[in-house]
Structures are given as C-alpha cells and as structure tokens.
Amino acid sequence: MSFNTLGGTAFPSPASGGLEGWQRAVRRAGHRLTRPRRAVLEVVAQADAALTAAEIHRLARDRHPHTGLVTVYRTLNLLVELGLVRRLRIEEGGQVYLRADLHQPGHHLICRSCHRAVEFPCRGLEEVVEEMERRTGFTVQDHWLELFGLCPACQEEQEQ
Amino acid sequence: MSFNTLGGTAFPSPASGGLEGWQRAVRRAGHRLTRPRRAVLEVVAQADAALTAAEIHRLARDRHPHTGLVTVYRTLNLLVELGLVRRLRIEEGGQVYLRADLHQPGHHLICRSCHRAVEFPCRGLEEVVEEMERRTGFTVQDHWLELFGLCPACQEEQEQ
DNA sequence: TAACGTATTGAAACTCATTTTCAATAAGAT
DNA sequence: ATCTTATTGAAAATGAGTTTCAATACGTTA
Numbered sequence: 001m002s003f004n005t006l007g008g009t010a011f012p013s014p015a016s017g018g019l020e021g022w023q024r025a026v027r028r029a030g031h032r033l034t035r036p037r038r039a040v041l042e043v044v045a046q047a048d049a050a051l052t053a054a055e056i057h058r059l060a061r062d063r064h065p066h067t068g069l070v071t072v073y074r075t076l077n078l079l080v081e082l083g084l085v086r087r088l089r090i091e092e093g094g095q096v097y098l099r100a101d102l103h104q105p106g107h108h109l110i111c112r113s114c115h116r117a118v119e120f121p122c123r124g125l126e127e128v129v130e131e132m133e134r135r136t137g138f139t140v141q142d143h144w145l146e147l148f149g150l151c152p153a154c155q156e157e158q159e160q
Numbered sequence: 161m162s163f164n165t166l167g168g169t170a171f172p173s174p175a176s177g178g179l180e181g182w183q184r185a186v187r188r189a190g191h192r193l194t195r196p197r198r199a200v201l202e203v204v205a206q207a208d209a210a211l212t213a214a215e216i217h218r219l220a221r222d223r224h225p226h227t228g229l230v231t232v233y234r235t236l237n238l239l240v241e242l243g244l245v246r247r248l249r250i251e252e253g254g255q256v257y258l259r260a261d262l263h264q265p266g267h268h269l270i271c272r273s274c275h276r277a278v279e280f281p282c283r284g285l286e287e288v289v290e291e292m293e294r295r296t297g298f299t300v301q302d303h304w305l306e307l308f309g310l311c312p313a314c315q316e317e318q319e320q
Numbered sequence: 321t322a323a324c325g326t327a328t329t330g331a332a333a334c335t336c337a338t339t340t341t342c343a344a345t346a347a348g349a350t
Numbered sequence: 351a352t353c354t355t356a357t358t359g360a361a362a363a364t365g366a367g368t369t370t371c372a373a374t375a376c377g378t379t380a
Contacts, residue, residue, distance in 0.1 A: 032347045032356060053337080068359040073338065089253055093366085094337070109298050120292060128284045129307060136280065137312035138269050144306040147289060152297035192327060192376050213367080228330040233367065253337095254366070322380085329374065340363065347356080 018101070019045045025082055039063035040075040044085055050098040108146045118151075178261070179205045185242055199223035200235040204245060210258040268306045 022041050023033055031037075039060040044051070051059075057072045076097050079085035086103040088096045107122040122145060129140050182201050183193055191197075199220040204211070211219075213232055220227045236257050239245035246263045248256045267280050289300050 030356095034347065034357060036358075066359080070339080070359060071357080074357085077339095089249060093249065093253065093255070095253065109292065109296060109300075118296070120296065122288070124288045124291060125285075128288065128305075131284060132269070132280060132307060136269060137315075138307065138309050139315055140269075140307045140309040142308040144304075144308070145288075146304040147292060147298065147300045148302040148304070149298050149300040155297075155299055190327095194328060194376065196329070226330080230331080230368080231329060234328085324379085325377105327374105327376075330371105332370090334369070335367080337366095338364080341361090343358105343360105345356105345358065347354100349354085350352085 018099070022079070022084055025084060026078070029082060031078065035064045036060065036067040036071045037075050039067050040072055041079075044076070044079065044097060044099060047099065048102060050088060050096040052094060052096055056097065109151070110146060110148050178259070182239070182244055185244060186238070189242060191238065195224045196220065196227040196231045197235050199227050200232055201239075204236070204239065204257060204259060207259065208262060210248060210256040212254060212256055216257065267304075269311070270306060270308050 019042060022045055023038070026037070026041070027033060040056060042063060043056050043059040047056075047059075053069065053072055053076060056076070057067065057069045060067045060072060076085065076087070080087050080097075084100055086098050086100050088098060088103070090096055107120050109118045109120055125143065125145060129143060132138065133140055179202060182205055183198070186197070186201070187193060200216060202223060203216050203219040207216075207219075213229065213236060216236070217227065217229045217232045220232060236245065236247070240247050240257075244260055246258050246260050248258060248263075250256050269280055285303065285305060289303060292298065293300055
C-alpha cells in the first residue's frame, strides 16, 4: 500500500469539468479519441487520488470492458506528455498516476510505522528555495520535500 | 546515470578503514566472509559515490571474476540490513547503493541536465516543519528535501 | 592439517511492471 | 460511404530484482 492515499487526503475533489478540457487537449495534439482512451481519460480525470496502472485498468474496464492494459499504459504516457497527469515513483519502486492539478509536487508526510503517506500543501518553502538559488546559482524548477515521522494514530499506539 | 554523482560531490572520500569494520560487522552478525562477499564489501566500502547493482557487479568482478550478480544483490541486501549501506530510489525507478556514512539524508540540488547532485546545508526549513507538525499532528523525525533544476554551468550552455 | 556441517554460491528459472511488435480494427477526414 | 492511418490488444520481449537448488567452500572442531 503506502502511497495509494496520495492526493486523496489533502485535496477533497475539485473540478470535474477537466474532462472536456482533456479531450480537447488530446484532439488538439493530433490524437484520436477512441473508446478505450475515453475510458482512461474519464477514470483519471475523475480520480482524486493517485492510482496505479492496474487500478486504472480495472476502473476503465467498467466503462469499456475491452480495454487492454497496454492501452492504459500508452494513454497514461500520452497524458503525462501532455502535462495533464503526473507520474509519481513510490518508495516500493512502482509508479502511480495523478491528475496534474492535484499534484502539489513533492510534499509528503510519511508515517514510518504504518507507511501511510499524506500530501500536504506546503507553505513557507518558497523562501528557502529562493535563498538557495541566490546562494548557489541554481535555477530551481521543482522540489520534493518528504517528512518522515509518526502519524497521530501511530503515536498513540506507541504510547500504550 | 542520473544520481550517480550522489555523495560524490560533497564528500571527497573519507575513511577507508571502514572496510575492516564492515567485515567484523558481517562476521559478528553470524555471516561468513566469502570471496565474492569480500569483493562486494571492498567495492562499496571504497566507493565515494552511489552505484547501481550492475556497476558494483562489474567492479566486484575485477576482484573476484566469478562473482555473480545474484550474490551482489544478496550482499547488498545484507549490508542494508546491517545499516552499513543505504538503498536509494532514483527518479528513473531504479535503485542505487551508497555507504551509509556518505548519506547525508536528504538535501540535494540536482541538475536535470548534467545529473550532478550537490548536497547543501539547509536553512529555514525548521519553521516549515514545525508548522506542519502543528497542523497535522505528525511527529516529524526526519526530512528529505530535493531541489531539481539547472546548475549554473548547464544554464549557460542552454543560453547559447 | 584434515574433516565435516552448513551457509553461501551461481546459473537458470521466475516475478512483476512496463514496453515493443504486429496484424486487425476503427477514428474521423474527405 | 469510403479510405487512410492512428490506434488497438494479445503475445512476446524487456529489465530489475528475487527464488530455487544442487554444488561449493567457509571456518569450526577434532
């Protein structure tokens, strides 16, 4: 398990008007809107947590039963290329897909006891990053902050 | 490639007296010191940057030509269990191994163009962390901050 | 120094996630 | 309605890492 709560906790579930936007984006980029592709778009556009390819495959089949896992992968790669979806590597070595607008890049609270990961909206990091750019000459495009510790539930458990 | 400069930049190459310590640790834990195991220990103990299993395999063969990749994996897992080595996941999905004493957990500036990683002393993050603890109830024990972007040299190159 | 029990080895087989191949299909432009 | 060609899915390939198992070699004890 672990990261499959990614996105789910901190971002309740915003727009779903994104779907049509995605379809337009796909067409505009010169791609066809096929049935399996539509199925994958719908699943990912409507999910408000990060999903594995296998999970997306299962859900897409509810919409278009014939959808193959290969096409799920291909469509996900397309969506990542178009910038609509982010591919996230999880600690165990797999990858997971999340709507780009849900992806606060790289802010995770990870519980070392129960391995649950929660995304959090990050405040105050901008200054740290700017300071670092000034000091090193780097241009920072992205960042990734992970906090490791104990979640409230596991703290309680350990106190008993 | 990518992370293979990890550790390399900020830690020129400290002790190599670590080797005997490792051998003792392995024996103390009830394991035998076989030739291939020695070869892997030597390679990893003397490397001052993170290496992939394949790279370690290649280098270990210089010392004991018969060494199999399987044994490299097994030995690396052993070293990780003993806490002598850290296994780091890299962006591309693979993993990389680094002497634990070289692993300043988690402050890296990583250049997306030349893949060099530089460690930096982190200032101002404490407040961000505390704010987060207050807001979520987590107890934070550790953190990992990675900044991705372009180093000064690569910025110049791209401007031409 | 030899002999022995057993941890360790390496090759091959196996996972599991992802990608490639390729003939058949179906978008969507005309 | 037709036609071009992007897209599909099944099967095969890949690649990192693990498991299996008979053969080997540590290192303890005699």
